[in-house]
Amino acid sequence: MHTKLHGLYAITDEILTPDTSVVEQVTIAIEAGVNIIQYRNKTKTDTQVKEVCKALLKLCQDKGALFIIDDRPHLAQEIGVDGLHIGKDDMSLQDARTIFTKGIIGVSCYGSVKKAMEAQELGADYVAFGSFFPSPTKPHSGIVSKSVIQKAKQVLDIPVCVIGGINIQNISEICNEKPDMVSVVSAIFEGDIRENVQNLLQKMYSFDFIKIITRKFSAFSQRKP
Helix, strand or coil, X not given: CCCCCCEEEEECCCCCCCCCCHHHHHHHHHHHCCCEEEECCCCCCHHXXXXXXXXXXXXXXXXXXXXXXXXXXXXXXXXXCCEEEECCCCCCHHHHHHHCCCCEEEEEEECCHHHHHHHHHCCCCEEEECCCCCCCCCCCCCCCCCHHHHHHHHHCCCCEEECCCCCCXXXXXXXXXXXXXXXXXXXXXXXXXXHHHHHHHHHHHHHHHHHHHHHHHHHHHCCCC
């Protein structure tokens, strides 16, 4: 299991993070605390995005973040990124691995624990579930029950990522289910990136702190005088 597959996972967007500014925007996000960057662009060719992906890879290497490319196994292999992500409309995991021979492969499983188990069996390094809330970047995504997270964690040995409409208002709710990674697009890259990331991280980790303090207080209050 890759030790960096945890924490806040930012996904780029063709509109919010155009190639002309994405390196600068991702720099801010990583410096604010993002652990993982995924470059996602569904319209341009590998040749058109190669240079920006190389720049993002170097940035992530310099800053200690993971760099993952969405649905571009040949480019991922060519420039040597940390990982590749594939979804239901992309190639199969087996085919992707024959091209991208080393590195992390993540698989979108939407709401299917069965699909996640199959992906793990075939060698996936992590799986992603969602959308859990209406998503501004994927408005037609189906909404998945949050119960799938705990069901998945009970049967899987690989990290679980959550995605879809996650923002400052609901990130604590989704973190209650203990995912390994939380993927965010709009709630990071709309507005002040640094402030957005810091606020999201505060919600993610203050939730755990509050639960620890609550347990300790409860245990203390139950002691006999």
